Amino acid sequence: MTYNLSLILGKEELQNAAAPLNKAWTLPPGAYTNPEVFKAEIANIFDKDWICVARQEQLKKPGDYVCFELPHQPIVLVKDLSGIIRALSSVCLHRAMPIVEGAGNTKRFTCPYHSWNYELDGSLRSAPMMQAVEGFRKEHCTLPRFSTEIWQGFVFVSCNNNPEPLGPQLEKFAALIENYDFERLEVIETLEFPSPYNWKILVENFLEAYHHLGIHKTTFQPTYPARDSFIEDNDDKPWFMLRMPGRPPKTEGEDELNVFPKLAGAQLFELFAACVYPNLLLAASPHGAYWYQLEPSAHDSMHLRIHALAFPEVAETMDEKTRMEKRAGVRFIHEEDITANEGVWKGLQASSTKQGRLSLYEKAIWQINRLWLARMKAL
Ligand code: FES
Numbered sequence: 001m002t003y004n005l006s007l008i009l010g011k012e013e014l015q016n017a018a019a020p021l022n023k024a025w026t027l028p029p030g031a032y033t034n035p036e037v038f039k040a041e042i043a044n045i046f047d048k049d050w051i052c053v054a055r056q057e058q059l060k061k062p063g064d065y066v067c068f069e070l071p072h073q074p075i076v077l078v079k080d081l082s083g084i085i086r087a088l089s090s091v092c093l094h095r096a097m098p099i100v101e102g103a104g105n106t107k108r109f110t111c112p113y114h115s116w117n118y119e120l121d122g123s124l125r126s127a128p129m130m131q132a133v134e135g136f137r138k139e140h141c142t143l144p145r146f147s148t149e150i151w152q153g154f155v156f157v158s159c160n161n162n163p164e165p166l167g168p169q170l171e172k173f174a175a176l177i178e179n180y181d182f183e184r185l186e187v188i189e190t191l192e193f194p195s196p197y198n199w200k201i202l203v204e205n206f207l208e209a210y211h212h213l214g215i216h217k218t219t220f221q222p223t224y225p226a227r228d229s230f231i232e233d234n235d236d237k238p239w240f241m242l243r244m245p246g247r248p249p250k251t252e253g254e255d256e257l258n259v260f261p262k263l264a265g266a267q268l269f270e271l272f273a274a275c276v277y278p279n280l281l282l283a284a285s286p287h288g289a290y291w292y293q294l295e296p297s298a299h300d301s302m303h304l305r306i307h308a309l310a311f312p313e314v315a316e317t318m319d320e321k322t323r324m325e326k327r328a329g330v331r332f333i334h335e336e337d338i339t340a341n342e343g344v345w346k347g348l349q350a351s352s353t354k355q356g357r358l359s360l361y362e363k364a365i366w367q368i369n370r371l372w373l374a375r376m377k378a379l
């Protein structure tokens with residue numbers, strides 16, 4: 001795909017975003033609002049990077065499957081009969097009907113249109129009434145397969161033919177979150193949020209605590225003050241981490257609510273939020289862990305699922321009241337952030353809107369913008 005991002009967004013504006021942190025600006029508004037930019041993100045990011053599509057525990061038994069919509073490619077992840085997790089295109093090789101949606105367990109996939117029948121490894125098992133079609137061989141019909149990698153229990157897919165392994169790129173980040181044992185966590189609750197705004201707005205909001213001063217001034221700000229927050233150096237690798245040291249609890253015994261036995265020192269009071277680029281967002285405090293799963297579909301829309309995670313032995317003993325409180329807590333905080341995200345989306349459409357200056361507390365946005373500019377070959 002040939003395109004010139006400087007023509008769409010302005011060379012000076014892109015250079016402003018790439019400047020050193022204390023001189024840096026936000027991306028120009030068109031980076032969020034222009035559908036051509038989203039098309040370029042598909043080619044340069046979603047078709048190339050590792051995209052987080054599921055948790056491994058969603059694929060425990062042979063036949064378990066989960067679907068995920070990349071903006072340019074619907075995918076079904078399935079554990080096949082030999083126990084391998086495969087990522088297959090879910091588009092039928094006959095006339096392009098998606099063969100499956102949602103999640104479940106199956107022995108085979110049968111296309112709902114004309115009943116072509118696929119094995120769990122993507123090979124075509126049968127195609128009714130095709131015997132008389134000259135040269136048709138079912139052996140020639142196997143659903144395209146994509147690379148997969150599991151990191152900390154999250155299943156990633158890459159449409160890139162020969163992707164650079166993800167794990168080594170995340171070594172420093174993995175060490176920082178080691179005490180949370182993400183590998184062992186499981187999804188216990190999921191909330192769904194159709195989100196009518198550009199996906200980058202949510203990622204940016206997630207990775208700065210500067211907005212605790214406004215959007216969360218009565219919720220997060222008293223415990224996790226904006227001024228104490230800081231961003232880890234990521235050595236230009238595809239991960240970002242915001243750390244929010246907390247004030248020790250006023251009520252005695254509150255710190256005993258920690259659900260992560262290995263946490264120590266400052267971690268006992270800390271909230272962190274992190275991103276494995278582009279679409280895995282994670283947050284955890286001693287009270288629990290959350291996975292924000294982003295499924296961008298266009299420049300102006302995305303489906304967001306917020307999953308609460310817990311250790312299986314904790315989940316087993318969790319009563320409905322605790323689960324309800326967890327759901328309500330997630331919803332309450334995210335609704336505060338929706339106000340910010342939808343407000344910014346509206347503001348970005350205004351004809352007078354231009355780039356703004358970043359604060360030093362928004363260092364993760366600066367890191368992300370530099371990665372985005374590099375991925376998009378913008379400069
Ligand atoms: S489109 Fe799938 S069987 Fe026809």
Ligand SMILES: [Fe+2]
Nearest residue numbers: 205215216337
């Ligand atoms: Fe927020």
